[in-house]
Amino acid sequence: MSSRTRGSRGGSTGRSRRGNLGAGLIEVPPVPYKDPMSAIMVDPQVPENKRFCSNCGEPVGRGRDGSPGRTEGFCRKCRTAFSFEPKLKADDRVGQYEVLGCIAHGGLGWIYLAKDKNVSDRWVVLKGLLDSGDADAMAAAAAERKFLAEVSHPSIVQILNFVQHPDPKTGAPVGYIVMEYVGGSSLKQIRGEHRSAGLAAPLPVAQAIAYAVEILPAFGYLHGLNLVYNDFKPDNIIQSEEQLKLIDMGGVIHMDDLDSAIYGTKGFQAPEIAEDGPSVESDLYTVGRTLAVLTLDFKGYTTTYLNSLPTPAEAPLFARHESFYKLLLRATHPNPELRFDSAEQMAQQLTAVLREVLSLEKDEQHPGASAMFGPEVRVPSTTALAPDPRAVVRALPVPQVDRNDPGAQFLGGLGAVELSEQRAALLAQPGEAVAKSPEMQLRLVLAATAVGDYADADRRLDEFENANGGDWRTFWYRGLICLAGGLLTRARGLFGAVYDALPGEAAPKLALAACAELEGDARTAAGFYGTVWRTDHSYVSAAFGLARALLRDGQRDLAVRVFGAVPLTSTHHTAAAEAALRALLVDRDRDLTGADLADIDLRYGWLAERLDPEHAHRLALEVFETAGRRLDVQVPADLRAGQQLIGCAVQERALRAGMEHAYRSLARLATDRARRVELVDRANAVRPRTLI
Structure with missing residues (x-):
């Protein structure tokens, strides 16, 4: 399945907002601004285990027999010169900059703290080359100067200048990039300092996702500049x-530079880089790998898992947060075509996954609008019965319409019109207009599926697929056709592919839950329904589905609580309250208590004011029959003296009188004479015996 979706390949090119770390969902612990002088290294050295030849990658400068390794010399394998000595020292002047000392070292060189003597002694950083004899490194430094002069983004370090200074030994000019000083901690340091239960531990997954969501707009900005x-x-x-x-x-x-050296780090760099070169997808691969390293005890990321991830069986975090696992799988897929193709798209899915994670960790909903699907507009079943497959198709959220599509305005005018009517309206449009509009074609597929014309739906979807390749919506609509036609195993596979591609979306989880429920897999259905409902209570169908799955798994009390959590503002609140009451009546011959009867009485009283009379009387009959069966077995030990149920004493004779009244009330409402007679006969059958 291709990852290609509508929208700009380069993602958002707008600037990120300051102070938005956490995407408004989580408070990330701030890192205090560090005194620049405290960052200066007392004894600047490159550790021996990080000394490698810049040409062939062989270890260099290593000690032997207890003697320290050389910091300057020649590689034994290829004879390339190496030097790990800082080229600047405290009090050196590099143009207008006064050097104060080394603060770090990296793959391309030493980093020095300095003061800009021409601009109010502001703190700056000079970054020089680790090895001035490395032609590739020199070229990379020149490239950095050129590209960074174009870059202006609040989440990217600002480049101020580029200066040269003679090498203290050879006199050859060495280039230094001058950039703003950022006084804080790297995420590597933050992860290393994180503690859980007093022990070093990976970062909390929500915090790591918040970091990625915040930095991805910077990637989108760079990609928009073709970098x-x-x-x-x-x-x-x-x-x-x-x-x-x-x-x-x-x-x-x-992106189109085929000559420059490509720098990367083992364990983070995409595997196709050497052969295919860098791309948006390879950049986003590194974001996925970084997320994995931040959140896992991931010691094998450069060896065992160099180009893979641990399984959920190996990493409990992945078992707990499946959507996060699937997001990392897509971001780091071996095939670049199956990765995210824009920073904006990855950030959208990460934000949605973050909402899921927080909802599970904090046990409170974190709703948010989907960028890929519209809202839920109906519920396929508001009872304890599994929904009809075609009702599920009509109820599932519909993929968002591309606003640039020629048919977008027409489809927007259809609003919430029934799909059968939408089909008629679309078929009445000129064939040329439909042929130019992929969105109108897909809506015809959906409408044909909803009315049961699967042959037409398949034909139209085949035409769409031939014209649009592996668009994820092909899998979505193919899954709907299979679901409506009862091909549930096939449908689950197709919806699973959409879930793999869009791990943060609720719609594929709802579809997978419905398939599992219809197949009798209550546990799986409860898992998907529960994830959606826990995250966003606007998906009321997930509440009904979760409650049904819990009832089938014997968890009646949990199911009743889920029904009760449907918001008062929902048009389905009354239906949920009725479903909760009916759940309390199922198989209660032996465990119904006096407290349960009091609860049922309160629930019925609330419902009776909102249901039509016929509906209310039928529900009353169910209540009376359940209570009567309980009394036939045993009187509840906690039944209070004089306790009532729907205005009747909880006694056999009084309950029979209540049933008689309900039947006679229904008979008066009946319009069919035969039905009226039947109801009167039932009333007489349950009427308490009297002497008259």
């Missing part, structure tokens, strides 16, 4: 107070 970042990892994001900054832009190149 790729390449070397994204936890080391290269700094949090300062409540803002993130993308730093270390040395690996940035143009």
